Amino acid sequence: MAEQLRTEAGGVSPDDFRRAGHALVDILAEFFEGIEGMPVTPNPDAATVRALLPQGSLPDRSRDVPQLLEETARTLIRNSLHNGHPRFWAYITSSANPAGVLADMIASAMNPNSALWSLAPVSTEMELQAIRWIAELIGYPPDCGGILVSGGNMANFVCMLAARRAKAPWPIHETGPHDGPKLVAYVSAEAHTWVDKASDLFGLGSRQVRWIEVDEARRMRPDRLREAVAADRATGRLPFMVVGTAGTVATGAVDPLDALADVCETEDLWYHIDGAYGAFAAALPDAPAEMRAFHRADSVAVDPHKWLYAPLEAGCALVKRVADLERAFSHKPSYLDVDGSETDNLVMFVERGPQNSRGFRALKVWLGLQSFGREGIVRLISEDIALSRHMADRLRAHPNIEVTSQNLSIATFRYVPDDVDAAQDSAYLNRLNELILERLQASGAAFPSQARIGDSFVLRCCIVNFRTTAKDVEALPGLVAELGEQAHKDLLTQVANDQ
Numbered sequence: 375m376a377e378q379l380r381t382e383a384g385g386v387s388p389d390d391f392r393r394a395g396h397a398l399v400d401i402l403a404e405f406f407e408g409i410e411g412m413p414v415t416p417n418p419d420a421a422t423v424r425a426l427l428p429q430g431s432l433p434d435r436s437r438d439v440p441q442l443l444e445e446t447a448r449t450l451i452r453n454s455l456h457n458g459h460p461r462f463w464a465y466i467t468s469s470a471n472p473a474g475v476l477a478d479m480i481a482s483a484m485n486p487n488s489a490l491w492s493l494a495p496v497s498t499e500m501e502l503q504a505i506r507w508i509a510e511l512i513g514y515p516p517d518c519g520g521i522l523v524s525g526g527n528m529a530n531f532v533c534m535l536a537a538r539r540a541k542a543p544w545p546i547h548e549t550g551p552h553d554g555p556k557l558v559a560y561v562s563a564e565a566h567t568w569v570d571k572a573s574d575l576f577g578l579g580s581r582q583v584r585w586i587e588v589d590e591a592r593r594m595r596p597d598r599l600r601e602a603v604a605a606d607r608a609t610g611r612l613p614f615m616v617v618g619t620a621g622t623v624a625t626g627a628v629d630p631l632d633a634l635a636d637v638c639e640t641e642d643l644w645y646h647i648d649g650a651y652g653a654f655a656a657a658l659p660d661a662p663a664e665m666r667a668f669h670r671a672d673s674v675a676v677d678p679h680k681w682l683y684a685p686l687e688a689g690c691a692l693v694k695r696v697a698d699l700e701r702a703f704s705h706k707p708s709y710l711d712v713d714g715s716e717t718d719n720l721v722m723f724v725e726r727g728p729q730n731s732r733g734f735r736a737l738k739v740w741l742g743l744q745s746f747g748r749e750g751i752v753r754l755i756s757e758d759i760a761l762s763r764h765m766a767d768r769l770r771a772h773p774n775i776e777v778t779s780q781n782l783s784i785a786t787f788r789y790v791p792d793d794v795d796a797a798q799d800s801a802y803l804n805r806l807n808e809l810i811l812e813r814l815q816a817s818g819a820a821f822p823s824q825a826r827i828g829d830s831f832v833l834r835c836c837i838v839n840f841r842t843t844a845k846d847v848e849a850l851p852g853l854v855a856e857l858g859e860q861a862h863k864d865l866l867t868q869v870a871n872d873q
């Protein structure tokens with residue numbers, strides 16, 4: 375029996391593998407074909423989900439793998455929240471490109487360790503090519519350094535570490551962050567929460583992050599940035615990095631990327647752009663003018679698992695000068711000194727990022743890029759943006775819906791009943807819209823998420839979804855209004871009962 379486990383690759387015979395694989399592909403193809411007719415989520419409670427799983431300790435006996443796979447796939451399809459559903463518009467979570475789904479299967483089968491060139495010759499070169507293609511798409515120098523990581527957070531972390539190493543005038547990697555003046559980073563008040571984690575991880579402390587005021591379009595104010603930098607210099611701190619955002623998570627706002635580059639140039643600061651969501655919109659012929667400024671940044675974070683539709687997880691860090699990236703991550707212990715990378719110009723990704731062993735996430739990105747081609751990418755992103763504008767127009771046309779923003783493919787809005795004064799009853803409106811969102815998500819009919827704009831709680835739809843059509847978008851105002859009317863009645867009754 376031990377013999378069989380060894381020869382049959384972990385307990386699955388070649389024949390079982392073939393049979394199970396074919397069956398699984400059929401199940402998944404059927405799932406993709408039918409996804410539109412399913413609820414976005416069956417909205418299961420935790421007890422229901424837990425009851426679906428095997429109870430108790432790990433069974434002693436092995437299970438028939440083809441049967442286990444089929445059961446598992448069906449359980450997942452019936453009980454999951456489907457972010458590939460045409461009416462899933464929450465956060466910034468895209469539908470998965472089917473080519474990427476299959477790519478993941480090849481990637482696991484090859485299972486290269488993409489840390490060293492010698493262990494992963496093809497995957498390393500594919501990753502380098504994917505990085506060059508991504509850089510080209512967004513107008514960044516294709517000879518930059520780069521690495522694929524798990525997502526936008528990690529991509530931003532990688533860039534911040536490169537910035538810290540490049541800008542600290544002392545050997546910070548040896549003596550730590552406290553062997554000099556306090557390093558200060560500048561981000562907009564609308565920046566993503568990765569900044570909190572990074573300031574802790576890299577020893578800045580959250581008090582050394584300046585969240586710079588935004589204008590009425592929620593873009594960082596360069597004048598306020600200059601003032602903050604001057605104030606920090608005056609108190610002996612060391613400004614080192616500015617983060618511009620190309621597409622904020624809440625409303626899709628794009629910071630004045632050119633003006634921020636000017637500040638960084640005159641102040642000698644590392645310029646990083648967080649384009650996790652929005653950067654790929656730079657590939658559009660009619661891209662917002664600000665999107666033409668990526669080439670001015672020292673580093674950029676982009677997320678192939680957002681607008682390139684790679685299945686989770688795939689983020690990408692780009693650093694203009696390869697040496698800056700390698701200085702932050704190359705430690706060259708003797709046991710890794712096997713590739714002769716300097717002589718043969720072979721890249722070892724272990725020297726370009728925080729991970730040691732690394733999987734083949736490059737394949738789904740490399741294949742995905744080709745499955746669309748540049749034209750396909752441009753078309754899909756343009757359509758997402760057009761659909762979001764269409765959504766905002768349709769929402770605006772409803773007398774009880776107020777559209778609060780529309781940028782890139784994100785629209786935010788709230789329901790305002792006739793008898794509620796938006797200025798006077800903002801607390802009530804927040805409660806009402808929270809309830810509408812809760813009920814809309816639970817209904818499975820559509821799945822927006824939320825944002826805060828000033829003091830207002832608003833619903834938020836981000837279309838990073840190649841399955842969404844005009845018909846889906848046009849259904850939204852009716853759903854919101856219907857749930858809104860009922861929620862308003864229920865809340866008023868509740869308020870009356872509470873008094």
Ligand SMILES: *Cc1c(COP(=O)(O)O)cnc(C)c1O
Nearest residue numbers: 525526527566623648650651677
């Ligand atoms: C999504 C996003 C992030 C975080 O990316 P993950 O892939 O979720 O880790 C960071 N910044 C911005 C602007 C984003 O949109």
